[in-house]
Structures are given as structure tokens and as C-alpha cells.
Amino acid sequence: MGKLYTFLKYFFITIWTVFVVAPFLWALTTSFKDFNSVNGGVTYIPWVDFEPNLEGWRVLIKSPAEGGVDIVEPYFNSLFVTCTASLISIILGTLSAYALSRYTFKAGPIKNNDITFFFISQRIMPPIVLSIPFFLFLGAVNLLDSLIGLIVVYIVLLMPIAVWIMVDFFNKVPREIDETALIDGCNPYQAFFKVVLPNSIPGLIVAGMFCIIFGWIDFFFAFILTFTEVQLLPVKIVALNSSITPWWSLSASALVSVAPLIVVAFIVERYLSKGNLSGAIK
């Protein structure tokens, strides 16, 4: 059982890894190719099959007038919107999650779990259902086609993720830790900031990373709620057209757009596998 299991495990992991990594490698090599290397038959290995050059990458920062695609501004727009919305979502989400985990709310038949589910249900709804209300709302407050408007919408989309992850996390933090903090002279705010929060860092990081991932990859709302003034990266990339923009530049822009997510994935992986509360209660 043991050896066969190990063999099968690594066998499938290897196949899966090849399946996942191959397109990225393909994009990576393509981004360094020129016209001849792309159109003159299949080439794989730089310096052997073809001579790599940086032309594909240079196009990314050139303005359209110079024949480039200029994804710099959309890139920083996306970073700004995603990070700001994620940060605000984490702060609000953590506070609500702590309240939902520790205090009892009751309004008729509505209890804590129902409130938690209400948050999550915002994500269960198909996004298209929300698009018209969002559009009308942003139009009414004059925030269509603006970074602030996008941040507001993204908070609505990302906060449920933060609440969901943090409620689960706080439920696993023993209540006795809060109680001990109260007994040791903390008022409820101090208990939260001095004791509960420092022990919630793994949860905060995981929630933050998920917010960043979902914020970064959103195309739908970025597409609907912006027109000319503001453009986010996913919209910009989709707008690229292979008949105008060369393949090597498309490959390069695809790679820079997933780069932040790859970084995030490595950080999340470390925290998903270990908790910090093992010593709190035994």
C-alpha cells in the first residue's frame, strides 16, 4: 500500500503540475520571441531554437502612439483599487466577524448564523444580478468611471469573504482567551486589540490574500462600471487584440497580470498549512 500510494501520488502530482505549468512556460518563452521565432515553425528553447529579445516587454510600457499598449496605468489602478478595497474589507470584516463570533444578536427569527449567511449570500448571487443596482447607485452618487466608485463596489464584494473566513477563525479561538484578558484587566476593546487580534494574524493574512485574489481577477464589474477615464488591468488586457498587438506582447502582459497572484499563492500556502493557536488550549 505505502509504496504504491506514494508512487501514484507523485505520478498524478507530476502530471497535474505539467498540465498547470506548461502554458505559463509557453507564454514565458513566447514573450521573448520575435516575429520569425513565432511564425517560422515551433521553437522551444531560448538561445538554441531562437534568439530571445525584450521587444515584447518593451511594448507594454510604450504609449499607443509609439505602437505600444501602455498597461502601466491600468496596472497601478488595479493595484490601488484591489489593495485599498481589500484593506478596508479586512478591517470591517474582522470587526463584524468578531462581533458575530462572540456576541449574540437576535432580531425576531434572525440570529448570528443568519447574519453570517447574509454576508456570504452576497457572493452566492450571480454578479449580473448586482450589476444594474451598482450601476444605478454609482450613477446617482456620481462615482461611475472612478477609482473611488470601484473601491466601494469591491468592498461590497470582498467583505463577505473576509467575514466568512474570520468568523470561522474566531470561532476556533477559545473564548476563554478573551475572558482571561478581561480578568487580567483589559476592557473588551483592549482584549480584542491586545490579545485576540495578535493571535489572529494567520487568519487575517489568509482572508487578506483571498480578498486580493478576488479583487485582482474581477473583470465583470471593472468592465461595466468604467468607460474612458479609469481602466483596470483585466479590462485593458481583454481589450488587447491579437491582430494589432503581437503575440509576444500578449504573452508578456498575461504574465505580468498573474504575477501578483503567484506571489500571493506562495504566501497563503505557508499560512494555510499552519495555525498559531496550538498552544492556546490543549
Place this chain on the structure above:
Amino acid sequence: MNLVGENLSYKLTEELQLRKISFNFEKGKLYTILGRTLSGKTTLLKTIAGLLMPDSGTIKFEGKNFLEIPVWERNIAMVYQQFINYPHLNVFENIAFPLKQRGLDPQKINEEVFNSLKLVGLEGYEKRKIQELSGGQQQRVSVARSLVKNAKILLLDEPLVNLDYKLREQLREEFKNIFINGLSEESIVIFSTTDPREAMELNGEVIVLDEGKVLQVGAAKEIFENPKNLKVAAISNDPPMNILKAEIDSNKIKFENIEIDIPDHLSKIKDKNFNFGIRASDVELNDNGFEFEVELAEISGSETLLHLTRGNAKIITSIEEVMDFKIRDKVKINFKSNKAYAFDETGNLASSPFGGSSV
């Protein structure tokens, strides 16, 4: 200047509630709350701590209404049965936490923390992470954190229950010394436990709690010698006291075709039917005794617990050595009738070998 509770009621669930509990705890004394699981021990301690607000009743301390003071201003300390520490802080920082919260100067904090580490035998561990400690050491840290505050009320909620047998014995002994030496005359210590031996060993004032009600209050010795009723007798003995329905007839105690000469201290009982109570340790193997059948034999530490039956009578006896019995073996036993108890049909103590009686 005592801690006085009156008619405290609190309903958590149907099974778990406090029913009109009153107490009067004096400074400088050790109190043990003895009761089974779900008897309301933790609920009572949390109510005193201020973590739970009673539905009705009052708590007064030093003449002030304690219920109006929030937890963080009460100057109490509490040790939980789970080993609760702050996982993000090391041992030193954990113990220093309540003092820092009070705003003491670092010099003073240092001094107090090291004193308290010494008291619980954790010198040299101050830089360790909590996660690196064993269960017993973690519990020592939380005891140190509760002692360092010099709190006026120290609550210990079954602090030894999650430790292994050996460590429990050792810590129990140490705790006793800590409570006697390490605390000021000003402190009230309240220790809750399910283990009657622990209560007897700590030798303080015992409050027997059952289903949220106080059954009996008294010195440990008094509770052990003169349990007020059948429930107290069951809770304050481990294994529980054997209770057998018996009758008195012509100076004999009779049950299941067994006849025992009535001992002097039971001779005053007038009722014909009563409950005959005898501790497991007061039943001995004797070749001239009465025949019982072994239902179960368990070895616990250095003693053997025998569960025996004869007709409808079931008794447990503890033998001070490890012996091998098989199920359905026949054994002969004798009762030390001079150590027997009598409870009347309603369950109240009628007569005890230590002079307690209602007849």
C-alpha cells in the same frame, strides 16, 4: 468585608443552571466547590468573576455591589481547566501581562514575575514560548499569572483535571503549599473540583454543589464524616458510597438474605426500612463473609475496584492491592459495620459513625 452571594440564579440551559445559591466567603480562607459535571461549578465561578450576569440575586464584596463592577475592574484571578495562556506571548510576557495592564513600572514587574515563576517552579523558562511547554508547565504558567496579580479573589476551575495522574498528584501537593504560603491574608481562594479526594486533601471549607443547588457546606472532614444526605454521600466519595435498601429486624440489619449485627451507632434508628450506606473501602474480603458474584474488576493505580452483585444488591469494594478476578467469580466479603451509615427513606442522614445523626 466578605464575599457574599445571595439567592443567585442563572439559567444557561435546562440542565445547567444555578438555583438560588447563597454563600459567604471569608478572606484568608480556601473554599472548595465539589460537584459533578454540569452541577454549575464553572457557572458559579464565572458569575463571581463577572463573566456571567446572574438572572437574579446579589453579590457583595467589601460592602460594594459586585455586580455593578465590570470584570476588568474586579481584581480577580482565574485559572481554567483548559490551559489558557496568551499564545502570542512568551512565558515572561504572559505572567507580566496583568501587571503591565495595571501600569506597574518595569522594575517592579520584573521582580513580581520572577517571584511568581519561582513559586510555581518555572525558573529559567521565562523566554520559552507557550507552545513549547508541556501541559503541566502550561498550567503552571496560568497559575503563576493568576498569583502574580495578588488578586483579592482567586478562582480555580478544576485546574488539575486535564493533567495526567502523576502530575495531578504532584501539582495538588504544590498548590496546597502555594495557597498556604503564597497568598496574603486578604485573599479568598475558591477551587472547584469533581474529585472528592482533591477536596479532602486541600482541606478547606467544602461547598457541595449539585444541579445548581448547594447541598451542604462544611469543613472537608465534616462533609466526609457526616454527609447530609445520599447525594452528598455519592458526590463526596470516589467510588461513590454503596447504598443498599435494608431493614432492621430484631437488632439485625437485613438485606438480600444477609444479616449483620446492628452496630451501636445505628441502634437508635426507629424506622424499619432505611438505606444502609458503606464506603467501598469499608468492605473487605473475608473467607467467613457473605458470597457475592464479581460483575467487573478494574485495577486503578495500586488498588483493585470490584463491582459485586448478590440478588438486587450491587456494591463496589476497593482492595488495597492489585488482584486478578474474573467475571462471575464468587468472592466472600464482610462489612465493617462500625463504619456504616444510615440514611432514612427520604435520603437524609439518620446516623453516622462519626456522631452525626437526626435520631
